[in-house]
Amino acid sequence: MNISGNTVFIPGATSGIGLALALALKDRGNTVIIGGRRTDLLEKLGAEHPDLGTVRIDTADPESIRAAAHDVLGRYPQLNVLVAMAGIMQVEDWHRPESFLASAESVVTTNLLGPIRLIGAFVEHLQTRPDATIVTVSSGLGFTPLAVTPSYNASKAAIHMLSESLRLQLADTSVKIVELVPPSVRTALMPGQESSDFAMPLEDFIAETVELLASQPDAKEIQVERVKFLRYSEVRGDYDGTVATLNHADPHGK
Structure with a gap:
């Protein structure tokens, strides 16, 4: 994607x-619209950054996604970039179903169904733009798992394969698929992170991410150097060792 001159909608952009x-x-130099669930926080961010657009959206709620898409496209018909950013990460213990089922369903709804529904709400419009991009957000943990977050790992692995598949299906359109692959980043995604x-x-x-977007406009994946340890563990042939290192070194992951 080009790094400037776009109109960008980022649901899940009120923090982190x-x-x-x-x-x-x-x-x-982009027009940017941020989305989030909390109206008070959106109003605060809009006051602090008056050149940011704001839209209320709950990516776990299909009706909220439809309403937000209608709002965004009504106000910003030139929209050409969608960044499916919203996501949650929770520690789970899969020894007993009562300790993980509710968490797993919530994670899959937000991290996988959310992006699917978002893309569904915008993909027809994006195909009408001459230069459009859908940015998905996976994780290094979609390639090398953290033991305490099974559903998060699985949801991000699914996002990777969804990105790969959509890139093939939409190859005959103006829509590019760019997968952002973060490592563990210092945000409030998990306690202590x-x-x-x-x-x-x-x-x-x-x-580093913005520099990669600027220097690699045709990139399929945006990988900061830090994430390659996880992203390519199987390719390097040291998957088991990387899994062991990750799960010994970090209780949080990303």
Whole structure:
């Protein structure tokens, strides 16, 4: 994707990676609309950054997605980039179903059904734009798993394969599929992650990500250097060792 001159909608951008990426893209000359569930937080961010658009959206709710899509396309018909950012991560114990089923269903609804429904709400419009991009967000844990977050790992592995498949299906359109593959980043995604020595500083992640987007406009995956340890463990032939290192070193992951 081109790094400037776009109209970008980022659901799940009221904090963490989503908000930091929204501000970075705005600074690069893009019109950026952020989405989130909390109206009060959206109003606060809109006041702090008056050149950001805001839209209420709950990506776990199909009707909320439909309403938000109608709102966004009504106000920003030039929209050409969708970043499916919203996601949750929860620790689960799969020894007993009562301890993980509700969490697993919530994670899959937000992390997998959410992006699917978002893409469904915007894909026809995006095909009418001459240069459009859908940015999916997977994770290094979609390639090398963290033991305590099974549903998160699985949802991100699914996002990777969804991205690969959509890229094939939409090859005859103007829509590009770019997969953002974060490592563990210092955000509030998990308790303690904001201060984790294992996690990458948020500002460093965003700076490297934006530079990769600028320097690799035709990239299929955006991988900061830090995530390659997880992304290519199986390719390198040291998957088992990487799994062992990850699960010994970091209780949070990303």
